[in-house]
Amino acid sequence: xxxxxxxxxxxxxxxxxxxxxxxxxxxxxxxxxxxxxCAVMALERVPADIRAQGGVARMADPTVVKRxxxxxxIPVMAKARIGHFVEARxxxxxxxxxxxxxxxxxxxxxxxxxxxRAFTVxxxxxxxxxxxxxxxxxxxxxxxxxxxEPGTGNVVExxxxxxxxxxxxxxxxxxxxxxxxxxxxxxxxPLEAAIVVRKKGxxxxxxxxxxxxxxxxxxxxxxxxxxxxxxxxxxIFKSGSPEKRARAIVQAVTNYRDYAMLADxxxxxxxxxxxxxxxxxxxxERMQERGW
Amino acid sequence: MPTVGVxxxxxxxxxxxxxxxxxxxxxxxxxxxxxxxxxxxxxxxGGESTTIGKLLAEGDMLDPLKTRLQSGMPVYGSCAGxxxxxxxxxxxxxxxxxxxxATVRRNAFGRQVNSFEAKLAVPExxxxxxxxxxxxxxxxxxxxxxxxxxxxxxxxxVAVRENNILATSFHPELTxxxxxxxxxxxxxxxxxxxxxxxxxxxx
Numbered sequence: 001x002x003x004x005x006x007x008x009x010x011x012x013x014x015x016x017x018x019x020x021x022x023x024x025x026x027x028x029x030x031x032x033x034x035x036x037x038c039a040v041m042a043l044e045r046v047p048a049d050i051r052a053q054g055g056v057a058r059m060a061d062p063t064v065v066k067r068x069x070x071x072x073x074i075p076v077m078a079k080a081r082i083g084h085f086v087e088a089r090x091x092x093x094x095x096x097x098x099x100x101x102x103x104x105x106x107x108x109x110x111x112x113x114x115x116x117r118a119f120t121v122x123x124x125x126x127x128x129x130x131x132x133x134x135x136x137x138x139x140x141x142x143x144x145x146x147x148x149e150p151g152t153g154n155v156v157e158x159x160x161x162x163x164x165x166x167x168x169x170x171x172x173x174x175x176x177x178x179x180x181x182x183x184x185x186x187x188x189x190p191l192e193a194a195i196v197v198r199k200k201g202x203x204x205x206x207x208x209x210x211x212x213x214x215x216x217x218x219x220x221x222x223x224x225x226x227x228x229x230x231x232x233x234x235x236i237f238k239s240g241s242p243e244k245r246a247r248a249i250v251q252a253v254t255n256y257r258d259y260a261m262l263a264d265x266x267x268x269x270x271x272x273x274x275x276x277x278x279x280x281x282x283x284x285e286r287m288q289e290r291g292w
Numbered sequence: 293m294p295t296v297g298v299x300x301x302x303x304x305x306x307x308x309x310x311x312x313x314x315x316x317x318x319x320x321x322x323x324x325x326x327x328x329x330x331x332x333x334x335x336x337x338g339g340e341s342t343t344i345g346k347l348l349a350e351g352d353m354l355d356p357l358k359t360r361l362q363s364g365m366p367v368y369g370s371c372a373g374x375x376x377x378x379x380x381x382x383x384x385x386x387x388x389x390x391x392x393x394a395t396v397r398r399n400a401f402g403r404q405v406n407s408f409e410a411k412l413a414v415p416e417x418x419x420x421x422x423x424x425x426x427x428x429x430x431x432x433x434x435x436x437x438x439x440x441x442x443x444x445x446x447x448x449x450v451a452v453r454e455n456n457i458l459a460t461s462f463h464p465e466l467t468x469x470x471x472x473x474x475x476x477x478x479x480x481x482x483x484x485x486x487x488x489x490x491x492x493x494x495x
Contacts, residue, residue, distance in 0.1 A: 017302040038340040097404035
């Protein structure tokens with residue numbers, strides 16, 4: 001049996017407690033692997049550059065993805081545009097280990113996401129709240145991440161989205177039985193999925209933090225808030241000393257409760273990526289608004 | 293019942309902790325050297341073997357763990373755990389414990405799209421087949437004289453035992469069947485008795 005839900009969610013379980021790093025070249029992929037990344041995300045431009053350069057952002061050139069797959073032994077993920085099921089089929093044919101149906105790229109469909117159940121390869125999707133997480137799972141996502149605001153180096157939106165999901169789960173679990181259906185409706189969550197969350201007391205799939213994580217402290221904070229691991233996009237290769245920062249973030253995710261250790265790994269990392277204040281990003285340019 | 297330390301650096305350690313508790317073991321999460329004191333046995337979970345190996349090396353945990361395992365402490369490794377236990381990893385010099393006399397090939401079945409579930413005969417734990425989950429799984433390609441092969445798939449070894457060392461390339465922590473965890477805690481009891489007998493013989 002291949003492509004089962006258990007295999008799709010199972011790979012995400014194996015990534016827990018780890019850091020998934022954006023890379024654009026085989027050299028960067030090797031640095032990420034050497035620093036202890038549990039997977040890499042292969043793409044042509046990191047979110048900060050996509051934001052700066054504008055235009056339509058699409059799936060990476062298969063040559064770029066393939067060269068990165070050949071360079072490392074850890075799982076390789078790649079991004080497809082929201083709703084672009086053909087880009088996803090191409091990435092599946094290339095043999096990538098996970099597809100990120102991502103708001104970082106320009107959406108290809110303004111109403112529908114990819115029907116991810118039809119694929120053998122597993123998908124991860126972004127969310128800002130419980131309803132969005134459960135809609136993506138209903139479409140077949142086997143892993144969830146916060147959206148945050150990619151390419152800003154500003155963690156505030158990832159924190160907001162993570163707290164929002166956790167708050168809604170806590171409320172859902174505390175409600176009397178006869179109010180669950182209405183709550184699910186108001187969240188935009190399929191009722192069956194809401195009932196599963198209520199029974200488990202958490203999302204039934206792995207949930208990573210993403211979108212604006214730039215320092216070991218940011219990563220450790222997301223772990224404290226209940227995330228299972230972190231994605232770091234622009235934060236590593238847009239910083240002063242990528243290798244050192246990558247190692248430090250890996251240590252921070254494993255030892256997020258050990259503050260002496262966090263102090264130690266946060267030392268002398270060189271310059272972090274230049275951050276962006278969220279209010280300085282016009283609403284039309286906020287990637288988190290993409291997705292339905 | 294033994295106190296089993298579960299290496300909690302990265303990967304599916306939560307699932308192993310839950311399975312071990314279900315079979316009655318006491319459990320401890322191991323993230324630093326200091327957490328190793330007082331454990332009777334060790335489980336190395338599935339996850340990313342290069343990540344776990346690096347964190348073991350950076351935390352100065354490889355040598356002390358290796359010493360304990362060589363002196364007979366029972367250990368069970370699944371998937372990444374199996375890789376970290378093997379002496380030889382084909383084409384890789386990644387950090388490892390290297391206490392199991394075997395050669396392993398990583399991602400031997402291919403990438404994630406080739407991950408699979410299968411019914412597996414594991415006579416050592418009973419006649420009913422074990423529902424085994426293989427995720428980017430490794431296989432053992434060569435074994436030393438002291439290693440017993442417990443299960444094979446298409447003639448390739450996917451579960452082995454050498455004295456105090458148990459390793460599987462699949463993930464029993466992802467399925468409700470507790471037989472392998474129960475088998476391992478049984479091994480812990482037997483190893484503890486052997487250690488006690490050795491001590492008595494020395495006195």
